Amino acid sequence: MAKRRQFYQLSPVCYRVSLWKEGLRKSLADRRSGFRAAELRQEESLPVIVKSHRSPVLRRLEGVDMALQQSKRANLALAAGCIDGVVIRPVGDYGPHPPDSQRKMRPETAGGDDTMNLEDSVRALLVQACGTQRVLQPGADLLEEELLDSLAFIELLEGLEDLGITLQPTRIPKDRFRTVDSILALVREYAG
Numbered sequence: 583m584a585k586r587r588q589f590y591q592l593s594p595v596c597y598r599v600s601l602w603k604e605g606l607r608k609s610l611a612d613r614r615s616g617f618r619a620a621e622l623r624q625e626e627s628l629p630v631i632v633k634s635h636r637s638p639v640l641r642r643l644e645g646v647d648m649a650l651q652q653s654k655r656a657n658l659a660l661a662a663g664c665i666d667g668v669v670i671r672p673v674g675d676y677g678p679h680p681p682d683s684q685r686k687m688r689p690e691t692a693g694g695d696d697t698m699n700l701e702d703s704v705r706a707l708l709v710q711a712c713g714t715q716r717v718l719q720p721g722a723d724l725l726e727e728e729l730l731d732s733l734a735f736i737e738l739l740e741g742l743e744d745l746g747i748t749l750q751p752t753r754i755p756k757d758r759f760r761t762v763d764s765i766l767a768l769v770r771e772y773a774g
Contacts, residue, residue, distance in 0.1 A: 615715075622669040637740055645752040657733065703745055704769050708762060711737035717762060725760050735759070747772050 590600035612619070639658060640651045708717045708724075711734040717724055724730035730738070739749060747769055758768045 620668050620670045623667045624669050625667060635740065635744065637743065643752055654736065661733070700745065700769065700773060701766050704742070704766060705762065707738060707741040707745075708765065711741065722762065723760055724762070725756065730759060742769065
């Protein structure tokens with residue numbers, strides 16, 4: 583039996599309609615959640631670099647076709663052109679965050695436990711990489727719900743490297759990246 587084709591596969595017009603629908607759906611979800619994206623653009627560079635990151639874009643990884651690495655380079659070039667010059671302020675541009683005075687600190691983090699600080703850093707990294715707080719919902723399946731897509735996955739791996747944790751994704755079953763808890767267990771395993 584032939585596999586049923588998706589609406590966007592029917593014609594170029596259907597594809598454009600699907601893109602428009604997904605954009606509208608994302609805009610409505612952002613509006614409902616209170617998310618506000620950065621809009622301010624600035625042509626000249628800022629005077630101080632607070633954080634920079636360099637890693638090789640093309641990597642020879644076991645079991646990964648280099649054509650995928652070439653596609654990654656093309657996608658990163660497209661994305662960089664779209665975000666170049668965007669000014670992101672510390673508060674408000676990442677979505678709804680309560681003021682520090684309203685944040686509830688768990689007892690485990692109050693004592694400065696390094697494991698909890700690492701876990702909090704990984705949670706923040708996941709929210710940043712996936713672009714939504716939904717990743718933190720209990721039982722959220724990051725792969726099934728397509729919250730952790732390929733670009734978010736790359737950003738997660740690079741962020742983990744910044745934290746001193748290097749993972750070989752081709753040697754780790756993808757189910758280890760399915761939930762926040764499974765990712766935290768993986769990080770604890772590689773960090774300890």
